[in-house]
Amino acid sequence: MQLWRFFVAMLTITWMFAGIPTIVAARSLMSPEMAAGIALNSVIGESDERIGDAAPALDAFEPDVAYNPVTNQYLVVYVRPRAGGGTNEFEIYGQFVDAATGELVAPTAADAELAGTAFRISRNGNDLASDPFDAYSPAVSYSARDNVFLVAWTADNTNPLIDCNNPGAGRAGYRAGGAYEIYVQVVAADGELLIRDECGNPSDDRISEINVLFYRNNFENRNPDWDALSPAVAYNSQNGEFLICWSDDRANGFLSQSFAEQGGEFEIRCQRFSLDPHPNRRFIGQIGANDFLISRAGFNTGAAGYVRPDYDAVTPAIAYNSVDNQWFVVWSADNNASGVEDGEFEIYGQVLAADGVQAHLLPDIGANYRDDHRISQVGETNACANASCDAYRPAVAYNPDRNQYLVAWFGDETNGFEEVYVSLRQATGFGTSVSGQRVSFSSNGVDNRFKGLDVDVAYDAFNREWLVVWRGDPTVNDRFEIFGQRFNADTDGSVPLAQIGGGNFLIGSTPALGPAAFQANSSGLARPLPGGEAETAGSTTLNPVNWHRVAPRVIATETGRFMTVWAGYLNGVAADRQFEVFGRRLSFVPPTVQLITRSDGATETPLNDGALLNEPISELRITFAERLRNGAVATGYRLYAGTVATCSSPDPDLIGTVSVTDATTTIIPVTQPLPDGQYMLLACATLTSVGGIALGSDVAVSFTIDTTPPALDLPDSITAEATGPAGAVVTYSATAVDAV
The missing domain is CATH 2.60.40.1220 (Immunoglobulin-like)
Incomplete structure (x- = not known):
């Protein structure tokens, strides 16, 4: 047998494996029918690989991750205090990770601002010793065509006015702290920041336009404190552009309230961002309709007791459909249509054409995808179809081999019993699909103190499977770890998704944050929430408007391998409150x-x-x-x-x-x-x-x-007389005997 026959279609990358820690518990991680199974899944590395370098003096949290196949590296982005700044001045940082070895790789860009091997991405505020402006909730996506990343985040930047001739004069701006907008930066594969200001310095490009122009002028330069939060970003490989979506509570002209009363009602808005060359700068930036609205939470004005600000659409996620050149955006909302009520959050979705046109204007789209298409049906079968049972923080991935989406969320089908669920959706909006299939089994319907929360999902084209990841505490209350479940993606959706490799398996072995750890504190993690809401255990765990804090994120390399990142305690001691970013590489291909x-x-x-x-x-x-x-x-x-x-x-x-x-x-x-x-x-x-x-x-x-x-056996010496200029021809015999 020749070795090459075994290596066909395999990547011979050096990946060091370590054992999955044994889970010993009085409670089962699996459904009863799977309890006898063995989870066969590969977690790479001796232990959780520490990615952030902020702790123990500072904290790092809210990571996201994208993969670059050209360099075979991941880019992990996260929030941490600015190196050299105050403990409460948060910026977005990036860290390259070698996909083969897990080694942290420093950027090679000449002007990278480093903190260890991480590099600073956002340029929020004035960079003063005491800077009140912060950046949070980064999201990242990769463009294979241009070999660059787009990083988006929310920040209460100053939108500074810069004097290039007098840089020491400081940066003046009209914004006030606490009013958040969406910003982006294009990051090259070597860490160079490609969006620059007129002075040639790295500069955040503001995407959302809430607290500016008309609003600022009408309020006489006062900041009305409307916010754009929870950005999501995805890449269109056909058009070479990105879609950025977020949730904001800006004043909208179609509301019935007077202008001064508007705000506080969140909807989903999006913006396209082009990477095509521009005569005067490398990227055009924003293209198409500006901050276009895609959600309609509370638009049913005929509802009894209608009060529009009571209904919100929050925490969007995006998948790009490469077959139909479309987007699928999902979110959580307490709509007042389709049988739900104020405070009853469900998962909704909207199909968009590549140019942002909504599905109800597209031909050949089924009724399922016309405007706010309801995806989850939480509590419908358990007599809990009200505000007591909800679906929060969706994630979505796309399967081009079957032209399907998988939407994941966490929610409580029974009041207080929160678990992770998925729904398989056909891209056309027609046909059968799996809806509300349970993935996690933390509580098993017995003890609602044990939960499955904060989910993400990715598709692997190599093995044609889905990987769903989440944080849960199935064995010890409030001791959250990162878990995963693999599903066969080669299905028409007429039957529930088949699990691969057994049941739920442990990914992280460093404790993630428990709900009790979310309370506001003095270690640098306290920050305002929308509407001035206090940051408490309950609000962070259950409030869908809140930003992700420790939610795991996962990316597929399309070679049977994944990377999962999350935030957790550095030393496992909750009282120390030192948060860091961790990751694990996973492989589901034979060990070559x-x-x-x-x-x-x-x-x-x-x-x-x-x-x-x-x-x-x-x-x-x-x-x-x-x-x-x-x-x-x-x-x-x-x-x-x-x-x-x-x-x-x-x-x-x-x-x-x-x-x-x-x-x-x-x-x-x-x-x-x-x-x-x-x-x-x-x-x-x-x-x-x-x-x-x-x-x-x-x-x-x-x-x-x-x-x-x-x-x-050689003949004796032979002497022969030359018969011509070339010598003489001599004939003799010789034999050899060899053991091999």
Whole structure:
């Protein structure tokens, strides 16, 4: 068997695996029908990989992640205090992570502003010693066409007026702290910030336009404190542009209240952002309709007791449909249509054309996607179809192979029993689809103190599967960890999604934040919420208007591998309140063999299939791309004399001992050194990674050892007279006998 047959379609990237911590609990992570199963999933790394470098002196939180296939790196963006600034001046930072090794990679851009290996992205406020302006809730997406990232966030920036001739004069602006808008920055693959101001310095590009122009003028330069929060961003690979959506409570002219009374009612708005070249700058920036409205929460004015600001649409998420060149935007809202009431949050969605035109104006779109299409039906079957049962903070991913979306959220089908759910949606709005399938099993309907919260989802084209991640506390109340569940994505949606690899599996082993840890404190995490709401355990856990704090985020590389990031305690002690960003790399492909070497006891040399060796061998070593769960089991390998052998061949073979160091298995033959002859070394398909993914097939290498010279039978010396200028032709016979 040739090695290349095993390597077809595999990426031979060095990924070091570590074991999944054993979950010992009196409570089950799985549904009863799965309780007997084993979760076979691969978590890479010795432990949670620390990504942020703010703690212990400062805090880092609210991460998001995107993948660059060109550099094989992830960009993780998160919130932390500005290096050199005050403890309460928060900015957006980025960190490159090598997808193969997990190593933190510093940017190579010449003017990158570093904090360790992380680099600053946002330029919020005045950069003074005491700066009241903050940036939060970053979201990131990658453009393969331009090899750049777009990072969006919310901030109460100053919109400073800059004097390029007198930079030391300070930066003046009209904004006041606490009024949040959406900003973006384009980040190159080397960390260079490509959006610049007129002085050539990195500059945040404001996307939303709430507290400016008409509003500012009508309020005589006073800030009305309307906010744009929770940005989401996705990339259109056909048009080379991004879509940014958010939730804001600006005054809207169609409301019935007087102008001075408007605000406080959140809707979803979006803006397209182009990467096409511009004559005067590298990017055009905002294109198309400005801050266009896509949600209609509370638009049913015929409702009894109608008070428009009581209805909100919040926390959007976006997926791009590459087959139809469309967007699908989802959000959580307490609409007053489709049978819901004030305070009863459900998940809604809207299909948009690439240019932002809404679905009700598109041809060939089913009735399911006309305006605010309701996706979740929380509590409908449990007599809890009211404000006591809700669906919050949706996530969405797209499957181009089936032209389907998977929408995920957390909610309480029964009052107080919060778990994670998913709904499979057909892109056209027609046909059957799975709706409200339960994913997490923290409470199992027994104890509502145990929850599944804060969900994200990604699609892997390599294995055609979905990965859903969330935080939950299924074993110890308020000890939240990061969990995952894989689902088969190659389905028409007529039946519930089939789980892959068993039930819910543990991803993170560093405690994430529990609800009690969300209370406002003096360590740098206190910040205002919409409407002046106090930041308490209840508001952060349940209030859908609030920003994500520890919600895990996941990205797929489309090679069977994922990266999940979240915020958690640095040392697991809640009282210390030191938050940091962590991540785990996951792999769901067979553990490939990277290298096979042989040693004579002094030197080590690669061993190739079919090699002829003239040196003795005392050791053979197989290095895998991951650590193996059963790597030290001798029966996982075979060493036979001859060239025809399989892992099913009967024992005994020629292996004396097997030992493992990290991902390398060392095989010591019985006889030292191996005698001359032909051999076959096999790594058997029964070998698995520490997460349980089996070797795809037997890996075999044949080689020949020939250290003994042949025995030659040569004629005696022959003397012949030349018969011409070229000499003479002499005929003789010679034979050789060789052991190999």
